[in-house]
Amino acid sequence: MGNVLYTIAVILVIIWIFGAFVTPFGGGLIHILIVLAIIAVLLRIIKGN
Secondary structure (H helix, E strand, C coil): CHHHHHHHHHHHHHHHHHHHHCCCCCCHHHHHHHHHHHHHHHHHHHHCC
16 A cells, blocks of 8 residues: 555656646646645655554
C-alpha cells in the first residue's frame, strides 16, 4: 500500500507540472489532490509505516 501512495503522489506532481507549464487543466482540483497526497505521505513518514 505504501508504494501505491508514493506512486500516486508522484503522478499527481507530474500532472501538476504538466498542467502548470503546458496547458491549464484540472483547475483547483489538482491542487487539492496534491495537498492531500503530500499530507498522506507526510503522515506515513511520521508514523514510520
